[in-house]
Amino acid sequence: MNKLFFNLLGFAVLTILLSCEKELHKYEGKPAVYFNEAGRLPAFGGEVLRDSTIMSFSLAKAQDSIVSMVVATVGAKKDVDRPYKLVINSSSDAIAGNHYQILNPTFVIKKNQLGDTVKIKFFRKTDMQAKTFLLSFDLQENENFSPEMKYRVLTSSNKKISLINYRWFVNDIIKRPGRWLDGYLGVFTRKKLLLIAETLSIEPAYLDASVSIAEMTAYGKFMQRYLNEQRAAGNTIYEEDGSEMVMGASVQ
Structure with a gap:
């Protein structure tokens, strides 16, 4: 009886040890690496996390823009540098050296x-x-990291977003600023918006959300006076379609 008991006990201990060895083996792999913007915790309630960013120059005066993309890893810190592998996906059509540069x-x-x-x-x-x-x-x-954390599902929408693929959509497709009023600034055009920004030393984005009606009136009057002065000096400013640039009816 005792012999049977010890045999069963030995078998149980061996089974436990083998199970522990299998469990421990799970954690012997490489740490996971992921894009932090998709994997982080929301900064506030209702924030929508995403695996892409739209970068538009449309309401900016700048000719270039530097953006940041954080790559993170799970696990403990190490006392050595650990290279990770980041590559350009073949679906990209932005051209290195022309549209972008990785710094x-x-x-x-x-x-x-x-x-x-x-x-x-x-x-x-x-x-x-x-x-x-x-x-x-x-x-x-690579030799240091594994992209085994491939995606996460957002609880708010049940939408799946990638943790190992991040996309940047970049353009300069102009949009009409939210507070642009034709009565003061006239018909919206790209050329007129950029001229207003240059002449008044303001960011085009200021006309999107911040400008007041009083400022809009002043801007319209100033720009019409500027256009009149340019015409009197023999330097009439035209729109892209060849028509003379004018401001709104309320500031004539």
Whole structure:
């Protein structure tokens, strides 16, 4: 009886040890790497996380823009630098050196860190006025990290977003500012918006959400006076369609 008992006990211990070994083996793999913007916690209630960003020059005066993309990893910090593999997805049609430049010399999680910031410089190009270009990144496996965390499901919408693919959509497709009033500024055109911004030293985006009616009136009157002065000096300013540029009826 005792012999049978000890045999069963030994078998149970062996089974437990084998189970523990299998459980421990799960954690011997490489740490997972992912795009932080999709994997982070929401900053506030109702925030919608996403695996892409639209980067538009439409209401900006700048000719280029530097953006940040954070790559993060799970697990403990290490006392050595750990390179990770970041590649351009073949679906991208943005052209390196023309539409963008990646400023990082290497892609590496530095020692005692759990993340890295990739800096991307986008250049404002004429072809962006008619088309949105895609720059898509993939995280791939290397000797240090595994992209095994492939996606997450948002509880608010049940939408699946990628943790290992991040997309940038960049364009310069102009939009009419939200507070643009034809009565003061006239018919909206790209050329007129950029001239107003240059002449008044304001950001085009200011006309989208911040400008007051009083300012709009002053801007319209100032710009019409400027256009009149340019015409009197023999430098009439025309729209792209060849018509003379004018401001709104309320400021004539």
